[in-house]
Amino acid sequence: MSDKRGRSSRPGWQQEIAGERIKLLFRQAEEEFSRHPERSDSYVELARKIGMRYNVRIPKELKVRFCGSCRGFLVPGVNSTVRSNSRSLSMEVKCHICGETTRMPYSKEKKNKTDAGE
Numbered sequence: 001m002s003d004k005r006g007r008s009s010r011p012g013w014q015q016e017i018a019g020e021r022i023k024l025l026f027r028q029a030e031e032e033f034s035r036h037p038e039r040s041d042s043y044v045e046l047a048r049k050i051g052m053r054y055n056v057r058i059p060k061e062l063k064v065r066f067c068g069s070c071r072g073f074l075v076p077g078v079n080s081t082v083r084s085n086s087r088s089l090s091m092e093v094k095c096h097i098c099g100e101t102t103r104m105p106y107s108k109e110k111k112n113k114t115d116a117g118e
């Protein structure tokens with residue numbers, strides 16, 4: 001595996017801010033969910049757009065929070081079921097909105113580029 005850098009023209013601080021915004025949007029989605037679930041969906045939508053625009057990956061812990069199929073905001077135990085499959089080393093997120101199951105492999109490689117703590 002080669003080091004794929006180079007092509008990113010965006011400065012790191014922009015991606016950092018984008019990453020923070022993504023987390024914030026998911027937090028807002030969480031807060032709004034009980035009252036306005038449809039707003040939660042648009043927060044997720046926005047977060048995804050930011051991620052694509054700035055080439056920032058949605059953190060794994062947040063990836064289980066939206067459906068890969070219908071893109072709805074998911075709350076485990078409320079409108080989704082999260083199961084970990086140790087045999088295939090993946091997580092299965094079943095969306096109760098559209099019924100689709102999204103499988104996410106555990107990432108084997110750990111790229112800790114950021115040295116920032118939590």
Ligand SMILES: [Zn+2]
Pocket residue numbers: 067068069070071072095096097098099100
């Ligand atoms: Zn869905």
